[in-house]
Amino acid sequence: MDIMLILCIAFAIVFVLLAPFVGAIISGIDRKVTAKMQGRVGPKILQPIYDVLKLLGKESATVNPAQDFFVLLYLIFVVIAGIIFFSGLDFLLCVLIITLASLFLIIAAYSSRSPFAELGAQREILQVMCYEPMILIMAVGLFMANGAFNIYDLFNAQLPIIVYLPLIFIGFIFVLTIKVRKSPFDISMSHHAHQELVRGVTTEISGRSLAYIEISHWYETVLFLGWVAMFFIFCNPLVSAILCVASVIVVYFLEILIDNNFARVKWQSMLKYSWIVALLFGGVNILVLMVL
């Protein structure tokens, strides 16, 4: 076994074991910062973990066993996507698998047969349709700047890819708001109550399955922040580590700021803005790369 393979496996294991804790703490900090912004004290940093532990111990009651099964599949495929990314493999494959995972969440919502969940599912489909072009353009940009979709090739690069893909990075931050389910784009399963939606996709999900949803959300947060960090990796390990951590902190703080300062938009606006951003920022960046 060569050293690359061992490193890949090691990173994958570290991701599977540590990502939920990192994700939970990020989520705890998120709630704390949000509370501070709203002039409240806020819950403990570890509160998300306590919540999930409590959910795991609940009696299993459901509207439909199929729904719980698909929620489990959602969790599994989010983890697989994360493994693919953090072991330095193909970025595009990671994107495709995370799309598969969201499809399982959508099916779970549909299968519950709750009108609210179904509405949430359709909005979730729309969200995928909104962010997919930008994410695919980002993959194309990565391929053009890096010469391959592989993440581990970035560690040999002379310059981080943010140098080549500044506009794509901005566009990605824009759709990241959709992916991490932050306002103004939290239309499919809002943290806050909305009359027409109740709890959207997760309306009928409870107990253990709801805990799985939370855990997948932690994994997803870590994965997406990994995508942010990807823009800042290059051959100097120390500098890129500093840049990665700094960028992740700045970007996530920005997301919290956006979350607290924007009201939810209508889905029509979400579709319009996200596609325009993809076309404009993504398209122009790719065009510049091609000309150069």
Place this chain on the structure above:
Amino acid sequence: MLDLTALYSISFLIFFPIVVALILLFVKNDKARKYIVGPASAIIIAAALFLSITFLPSTNAQNFYVTIDKSIAELINYICLFIDILLVAYIVFRCIKSKKFFVLILAILQLILVVWFELFVAPSIEVEFNLYIDTLSIIMALIIAIIGCGICVYALGYMHDFAAHSTCKDRSSTFFAIMFAFLGAMFAIVFSNNLSWMFCAWEITTVCSFALIGYTRTQEAVNNSFKALLYNIIGGMCFAIALVWSAYAFGVLELDSFVVTVASLSTEASYLSYIPLMLLAIAGFTKAAQFPFQNWLLGAMVAPTPTSALLHSSTMVKAGVFLLIKLSPCFGFNLSGYFVMLIGGVTFVFAAFCAISQSNSKRVLAYSTVSNLGLIVACCGVGTSAAIWAAIFLLVFHAAAKSLLFLCVGTAEHHIGSRDIEDMDLLFDRMPMLSRFMSIGILGMFIAPFGMLVSKWAALVSFVQTEDIIIIILLVFGSAATFMFWAKLLGKMMASANNFNETLEKSIHNSEWVALCLMVFLTVGLCIAFPLISSGAVVPYVSNIFNEGSDFIGAGMHWFLALLSFVIALIFLAYTPKTKNKKIQPVYMSGIGINSQERSFINSLSGETKATQRNWYMDNIFPEKKTSLAGIIVSIALIFSLGFFAIITTSQVVEDYRVLAVASSAYHENDWKSLEIDQATFVSSYILVNQKYEESPESFDSTYGSSDVNSYFSDTYNKYAQSQTSTASNQTSDTTTTNDSSATNSTSQNPTSNEGGE
């Protein structure tokens, strides 16, 4: 020995279905038909398998050509002509009956062109190999045989129910006869190297689809069948003109030598190939229902479901993309390549947008076919080895998954009485096995790790390598729309209220189950066997054409994806919700839930209210009429602008080469006065000189007195110019010098190597 085997197995595959068709024409009894269709299908599948097992090892190394005795070949030429005349006679008959005179005029014009061509032009061109087997034709033959015959078997049960459901006269015997004749014609298309034979089979498929679409003889069916006929006759017309052009300009009537000749033309000479290539591409577009010709395929929905399944998966539309894949080495980075790529890309996006607003499941499937074929066509236009690899896999996976979906929708329609997606609510409860099959088909169409999406991924990579922004943008937005319409269809079907008591599946015919299981097996099996097919057939084929080629995604990744798709397929097929250790609760609906299946609840006034929920169709954002109109306008604009551009460049190049070729041939003949030469002669003289050089660059010098083709032409041109100056006595030697430099300029960018256009 192998030669004879090839000849016999090809002719068996072409003629056996036609013989079966003739027999079926006279079998009116349902039961007797069962005993003919089943065994005949098994025999065709066995023959195709035999052919592929026998020839795959040799075709992976190089194409396998079949020589036919000259007199027999000539006889077949006349038979083809006779069939062409018969087909047009049938069209004329139907046109007069239905008073469609525009189609009639086109058909007759086409016939005149073809008869003139066959009688006066074609005989002068020598065709060395009329038939051939290569890996692509083996893949196509397997698709046609297995999927096509599977659909025929399915039709046994389906047509029985159809006759009971519909009010029209039961003409099942004609229906089955045409289905089998269609298969025979498809085999003829994929194995013909002789372009005029291929054209004949091409026209047979046009007329077969015309007859199948108009099967019910209702006004709508007749109108739609004529629409299909009109578009395909336009395509046939383009094919015929391209045939004449290639015979005149390049002196070839063989598909493979046409491709080789055109692909090896130097950059400037390749301008001459744009018009025939674009005409052939348009012929492919009409068959493959690309924008602006997509309407006929949507109109084809009026026919019984097996027709749609056949047209969409293994025959008609696949003939179009088959031709384009064959031609793809000529495309690449030139005008004709951009033309094909852009039309494909535009089709991919606009068809996907149109599919979003459809609530009729068959129309969703139709638009998705158009969209996916657009992607294949775009890959053909890109014309790199990676793109062709992707195109072939898209074709294979699409054939399996789409036939599965059509068969499922057809069966569901007969049992729930509707093809509307909203009526498929709770299909998971009502038809548990069928909805699982259908979900496998849908997953196979649009989601990783199934083969279709992996091929799309390869297509994306090949598009990135072209460094063309437009096609990448089209691909990413089209993919997003694809997710939208598939996911909401899948979701609607997967809704479940845990009530499996009233299954409607008991009355599904056995023949339908056989076909459905075959398609599921193929859809999943192909995804699992993906790595093997890639390394065993497609990579050798691609590397034969491009002299390069490897696995485009990496073998390890292939196996990972294959395993993953197997697991997911297994989950969907085998998972049954267990209600044992769980407390089942009613769904929350803003009141006390009564019945989750009915979605009824007690409202705040203690009355009962029913909640309703429809899928999103976003009619105001992606209105079908406007979207497809926009697509049609864009694609027509592309066809006309690029076509116009091609005509301009061609005429300019013709002028340039006229001077050169006239000069060179005059030099060769030592006759400076013969300045009038027709187009065919000068192009062929140019190609001749080029070929002579490529055959033996060493001896070129001794024959032509120049070291290579470029200098030969510039030397010749100079001599020609000098002779002109000496004739016109008052011209000075200065002019000669100017002529010199301009001649060198015009020819210096003229690479003589064996490359396609740049």
